[in-house]
Amino acid sequence: MTTTDAALSATLPFRQRAIITVGITIAAMVTLLDTAIVSVALSHMQGGLSVDQDQISWVVTAYLVVLAVMTPPTGWLASYFGRKPLFLVSISVFALASMLCGLSDSLGEIVALRIVQAFFGAFLVPLTQAAVLDIHPREAHGKAIAMWSFGMTFGSFFGPTLGGHIIEEWSWRGAFFVVVPFCAVAFVLILTYLPNERVRRDKPFAFMGYILLAVGIASLQMMLDRGEREDWFSSRSIVTAAGIAAVCLLLFGVHSAISNRPFFNPKLLVDRNFAPAMMVMFVNGILQFTMVTIMPLFLQNMLGYSAILAGYVLTPRAVGAMAGNALAAQIIDRIDPRIMAVSGLLVVALAFYWIQGFTMDIGPWAVASVIIFQGLGISVVHVSLNVMAFATLAPDLRPDGAALINLLRNIGGSIGVAMLITLLTRNTRENRATLLEQITPYNELFRWQSMPELWNPDHIGSLALLEAEVTRQASLIAYINDFKLVFFIVLGTVPLILLMQRPRP
Incomplete structure (x- = not known):
């Protein structure tokens, strides 16, 4: 089934829209669920992998940096490759990388797989947010967004509690297997019910704008995530990251203002x-x-x-x-x-x-x-x-x-x-x-009988x-x-x- 964006909500029956909403909501939920559960597992991973606190922090730092860098091009990738193929590939690779994290025995392997997870997981929330609006008529947007927000709520709020129980009853490896069945359900529902849409490959990719934005965001995220550990601007690496972020984001703003092909419309x-x-x-x-x-x-x-x-x-x-x-x-x-x-x-x-x-x-x-x-x-x-x-x-x-x-x-x-x-x-x-x-002994408060x-x-x-x-x-x-x-x-x-x-x- 192929349809255009403008006609998408009009061509889908209510039952199909409801099932798609469930599928894409689960897809958005898994990224927040994964982040919440893994954050609880860090201390257990530190002991299991015999690494120090600074080393284990790269499990989170690498994920957040790549997640931030890969979120902006979601719109262009969806229009070039198609929303449904991007959905299916992102969910599949995200689940596979998460499962491999649970089977890994070294910090280097886990960090590399977390980078892969973030690379493809970054597309899921923006894709689902745009899709939930496209498949529903305007008068149903409020209810559809509420349903989508419910899934986001479940992932971020129940994640720590669920992760704590899994880690206590099993091990930190279980934190990476939790999202796999959710990803499988989302994959099947999206594959079966989400219609294909026309792709647009006539829109050029603004490489210069993206590079400036990506480097600026990565440097900013690195500064924010490691600043407290390295005492902020007393650290040369934090000063360098802050300088790169400021210059790149400023140039991105200038490029967006004067370029005929800005990255964001x-x-x-x-x-x-x-x-x-x-x-x-x-x-x-x-x-x-x-x-x-x-x-x-x-x-x-x-x-x-x-x-x-x-x-x-x-x-x-x-x-x-x-x-x-x-x-x-x-x-x-x-x-x-x-x-x-x-x-x-x-x-x-x-x-x-x-x-x-x-x-x-x-x-x-x-x-x-x-x-x-x-x-x-x-x-x-x-x-x-x-x-x-x-x-x-x-x-x-x-x-x-x-x-x-x-x-x-x-x-x-x-x-x-x-x-x-x-x-x-x-x-x-x-x-x-x-x-x-x-x-001091001279403080009158210490003379009180109470x-x-x-x-x-x-x-x-x-x-x-x-x-x-x-x-x-x-x-x-x-x-x-x-x-x-x-x-x-x-x-x-x-x-x-x-x-x-x-x-x-």
Whole structure:
């Protein structure tokens, strides 16, 4: 069956559209599921492969760099080779490389296979996002995006919990086999039900623009991923990476402005809805990756939770996200998506405001209740934002638009995690120094009768206990400052939503 983009949604019966949506949603889910599970397995892989922390980090670094570099050309590759063939090849190679990672016995083999995984996995999320819009009529975009977001939610939120159980019950190798059956199901559904489309090989590939963008993104991702380990700009390699990123991205901007063949269509950057949506999606990346990275650290380091208990406490976030997707699917056609997006951002902001009141005595149920609101708000924002971003784009711009908006989401997540981890480390150190200045025998607070005797600064044995408690309190203040920063970032995003226009029915 061959059809054009414009007629695709009109030629497919409802049952076929539903099955395709399930298949491509699973295809998008496996990339996020893989990333979440492998991140949990790193410490176990380190021991099993007898390598140090810096060496094992290349399993993640190599994957993220290649993923970022290969996301932008998705639109051109889909039009040149065809969306369905690119889907099938990407899923097959991704699953095969993942399976081989689980069978590998050396770090070098795993890193090389992770590069292969990222090379082909980078195409899956942009392909699915554009496809879910193309196969459904405009009036069904809200429900279709909600369904697609549900799969993304499952992969990113349930991944750590699922990975923790598999690793505990089996080994780290099991983390790489989890995605294989999901890939097999997606492959069969896409092969059977997704129609072939006409290919366009008359559109030249902007090599110069892509090279500048790829080198700039790779250098930026390398800087962000390894900056904290190498003490940022005190390291020559980080300074070099930052310089290359700045020069290449600046030249890419110049090339895009003056070239007759820019890499991304300039219409994307001037679209009334898509342009502000890119900035909001950048912030959305910060929110999503912050929840995956910072919250587990807070629960384990500050509250003393085990990895499995932390996974259970964070699971309600997935419940909230699924509820948000279901709610968005029901009301997206009745309510202005701008109101939904602003409401979702305010719910997320409220959750981060509540977190600022956390202490080390907070119970798991209190944490879980806030986590639910985070998942609810983020999912509502994600659905409404995607509906508005692509509402004013022509169908032929959707593949490039999906690649660009996902690239910005990933970069936002990388920048957000690097920024928050750096602030967490430095603020902990500064808070500790400030608090230690108060630990003297002359401080009136130590004369209170309610002060534990073990914390008496007159006793040498008590100083170690005092120092440990000061470090805990300094870390808690640093975490709270991180959450406060995210709170203000979320509030600052609200005006961008108001710049968009309501999609026409």
